[in-house]
Amino acid sequence: MRRTLPQLSNWLLVLPLFLFSAGIFVAPIALMLLRSVQDPELAAAFPRTAAELARWDGQDLPRPEAMSTFITELRGVRGTDRISFAANRLNADISGFRSMLLRTARMLPQADGGDAAETLRRIDARWGERSTWTAMRRASGPVTDYFLLAALDLQRDDDGAVAAVPAERAVFVGVFLRTLWVSILVTGFCLLLGYPLAYLLASLPARYANPLLVLVLIPFWTSVLVRTTAWIVLLQRDGLVNGLLRRIGLIEQPLTLIYNRTGVLIAMVHVLLPLMILPLYSVMKGIGRAPMLAAMSLGARPFEAFLRVYLPQSRAGIGAGCLLVFISALGYYVTPELIGGGGDQMISYFIAFYTNRTTNWGLAGALSLILLLATGLLYIAYARLSRATGPAR
Amino acid sequence: MTGFLPKRAMGLLALGVSLIAGSASARDLTVVAWGGSSQAAQREVYYRPFTEQTRVPLLEDSWSGGLGILRTRVQAGNPTWDVVQVESDELQLGCDEGLYERIDWAALGGRDAFMPEAVSDCGVGAVVWSVGLTYDGSRLRDAPASWADFWNTQRFPGQRTLRRGPKYTLEIALMSDGVPQSEVYRVLRTPAGVDRAFRRLDQLRPNIVWWTAGAQPGQLLASGEVVMAAAYTSRMFAARRDDRRDFRVVWNGSVYAVDHWVVLRGSQNRDNAMRFVQFATRPENQSRFPTLAMQGVTNLRAARQVDPAVATSLPTHPDNLAVAVSLDVEFWVDNIEELTQRFNAWAAR
Amino acid sequence: MSLPLAPVDRALRWGLITLCVTILAFLLVPVLAVIPLSFNAGSFLTYPLAGFSTRWYVDFYTSARWLPSLSNSLFIGSIATLIATLLGTAAALGLDRMGGIPRQVLNAVFLLPVVVPVVVIGSSLYALFARLGLTGSYLGLILAHALLGAPFVVITVAATLAGFDRSLLQAALSLGATPLEAFRRVTLPLILPGVVSGAIFAFATSFDEIVVTLFLAGPQQRTLPLQMFDGVREQISPAITAAATLLFLVSVGLVGVIELLRRRTERLRGAASSGS
Secondary structure, eight states, X not given: OTXXXXXXXXXXXXXXXXXXXXXXXXXXXXXXXXXXXXXXXHHHXXXXXXXXXXXXXXXXXXXXXXXHHHHHHHHHHTTSHHHHHHHHHHHHHSTTHHHHHHHHHHHOOSSOOSOHHHXXXXXXXXXXXXXXXXXXXXXXXXXXXXXXXXHTXXXXXTTSOEEEOOGGGOOHXXXXXXXXXXXXXXXXXXXXXXXXXXXXXXXSOHHHHHXXXXXXXXXXXXXXXXXXXXHHHHHSTTSHHHHHHHHTXXXXXXXXXXXXXXXXXXXXXXXXXXXXXHHHHHHHHHHOSHHHHHHHHTTOOHHHHIIIIIHHHTHHHHHHHHHHHHHHHHTOOHHHHXXXXXXXXXXXXHHHIIIIISOOHHHHHHHHHHHHHHHHHHHHHHHHHHHHTOOOO | OTTSSOHHHHHHHHHHHHHHHOOGGGOOEEEEEOOHHHHHHHIIIIIHHHHHHHOOOEEEEEOOOOHHHHHHHHHHSOOSOOEEEEEHHHHHHHHHTTOBOOOXXXXXXXXXXXXXXXXXXXXXXXEEEEEEEEEETTTOSSOOOSHHHHHOTTTSOSEEEEESSSTTHHHHHHHHTTXXXXXXXXXXXXXXXXXXXXXXXXXXXXXXXXXXXXXXXXXXXXXXXXXXXXXXHHHHHHHHHHHOOOEEEXXXXXXXXXXXXXXXXXXXXXXXHHHHHHHHHSHHHHTTHHHHHOOBOOBHHHHHXXXXXHHTTSTTSHHHHHTSEEOOHHHHHHHXXXXXXXXXXXXXX | OOSOOOHHXXXXXXXXXXXXXXXXXXXXXXXXXXXXXXXXXXXXXOSSOSOXXXXXXXXXXXXXXXXXXXHHHHHHHHHHHHHHHHHHHHHHHHHHTOOXXXXXXXXXXXXXXXXXXXXXXXXXXXXHHHHHXXXXXXXXXXXXXXXXXXXXXXXXXXXXXXXXXXXXXXXXXXXXOOHHHHIIIIIHXXXXXXXXXXXXXXXXXXXXXXXXXXXXXXXXXXXXXXHHHHHHHTSOOTHHHHHHHHHHHHHHHHHHHHHHHHHHHHHHHXXXXXXX
């Protein structure tokens, strides 16, 4: 009796945030990811044509009845947003489709009559090509693998077989690899810089360590935009860095440090470094100095003792720090956008691009799905790994 | 949208939300232009006087073009912009797709009051702008004179900046490759011509910094990040005037075009938006614009009143027009999508 | 060090210290370098300075864009923080007394917004909110920012609860206090540092947030980071550095408060554990 009441109150306490998260977080993301396999636009504008195309065997051209159905429906949606949505979708598959569809809608004769296929072909010769109609069939929904394939630089050819997209349109595999590579580099540099600093902080007595830790926390709390702005100012051609390097005679011509990969790496390492230092520090503080002192008293040199005793014990901190930095780097958007060049944009840029700049929610959903999968897999791999190697201490 | 939540559930939810929010109906008239000195001038001669005279509060925003943005806003529903300054190809494409409201020309003083390029069903010409080769005279002693010099990294070592997009970047690439100005679009209309432009860009690629917003080239030139820029000429003259920068413009091979005011379809402030467009195209208001913005205007009566001292720095001056290329709107209407896609794939590599 | 060190090792240690000073400089100098620029008399973001001037601070206070964006940030941040703190604290209290699978699952759901890339959250919310008419509204931004801030409240409150001596609550209840009274008198004072630091985290998250804001904000909801983003990308003016300096001072202040709270908790913990 006394047990069930608190149980209920616990659930009531948790419920508001749960509903909030479900509505503002889980549902929108689920809808977004679902978009990557939905293909509703064409069927919304041309429902009967879509049904006709679904029956078409994909050889030669659709039957004349299908074409005249299409003409009727096209006339019906002229000037509505349904045609605009459909044109958008088709144009994503074959560029130039939008203008062809809109022009065709504009130039259709008022009354039916004559051969439907001929009418269309007179407006644009491409209506006489099989590939135009197979593209429409691919888009007739309701479900599709088009976006997921496109996110991997793949497409279905006119016969429905999966093939690589032409080289000049292939972008995303390269972008995914770049995203991974940049994240790996950033994580590596953060570890390289973060480890010694965390080690020193953990080995100092609290009255020195705490103020120094605050120095790490201040940049951590400073807005990413402030820090990115700062790097733009520092790294530009006449900036402090180039000035300093020139004054000490290391270089004669200023280096290009910004709007390229170098700038992105420097700024990202700077932004993410505290995320490496803080978990490392908290684990290292738990290790204490006793094991190393013990090893040294047994005759090990400090560096040796460090390698043999300390480093393995700090593994949990390394894991947590690397995971935090890597996952954050994977989804990074603002810094590459402001400091990077055209060839430095990561996957987030393209998700934003397809949401904001071109209405292609299918592709944005597919790219999000892949990014989420990558993040999730990493997380699970890390959880497995840390469980397999046992608890941290 | 089918495929999303069932329509009715969505409608109910939207109703509920708008009842709570109450914000949807209270949004101020929002005018969107291209930022920087040009928008500062608009603020001075259009936005503030408009609010003073009509008591209609006005919000401003800036953007850097791209029909996709407007398409997203209109198609996603609830566009938060009302009046937008768009480029010519965006005007025509968007008009075909029904993204804009129709213009009532009678209320604007008739079609004949404007230069022909400024007149269309969905928009009214706002400014005449141009993009040209620009550099900082205090840094470059040896003056570049053509786009061929822009590509000459031997004589002019250092980075250059171009707009991240195919429009007028491809034209510039061809001109740098020796294509005469009158031939640019004939060449660009052939697949081989497009390939040639991209190959030319490939050659300069290691030296290119891309800009997306019109204010960036000025900053890049001022900080010495780049030695030359393909930039809006108006902003260079504004920086000369306001910041005493020695920015120079090479009119030879510059590309000029007209930007237009449009009103987004479904705008909650449609009537006030139209009032603003009328206000901003009246001769007595437009005539104050060139001196501040260093851009040309479209109302013929306003264009005649331009201060002669400023006129030589405007894209519309006969001497400047004579050596410039007029942006081929028809070409870009047909090709912007495909070439943007190709350009993005190329640039992302 | 209690053991004598060989010269090589001493050199190693000094090497380490030098390295660490360099790394700390790498962390701090960039942020500090912006401050002098905000007093630059010229209008481009370059060194050397063209002279000392406070014109950019004047610009910040008089411009039609900067001050409204600051008040937007403060307004959105405080309401979002309030929502995040209420929801997060309640959830942490509930979670603390739950066990097993439900607890793990709920915990994961609550913390997920920190792990999921912000761009994914932003574009998903944009797609949904556009349909609901919530893009370009304060409500939409506040909800989104509350979502991003709530996990921090859950984490910090859960952390204070982990060191919380449950017997105190039992004692209060057995002495006849109503659960509400017990909560107010016993639980709340003990978790308060966690609630406050969670709230500060949530506020800082909202105050810094840019990606989701880029998707959802209309011109009326321009926040300070959004204004800075546009400033860096579009209308470059050193007023940005003035804004950056102000933001930096805010972060220094927040770090200070968090640090004080942490010490207070440690002291209380120390007192409680030595007392029991």
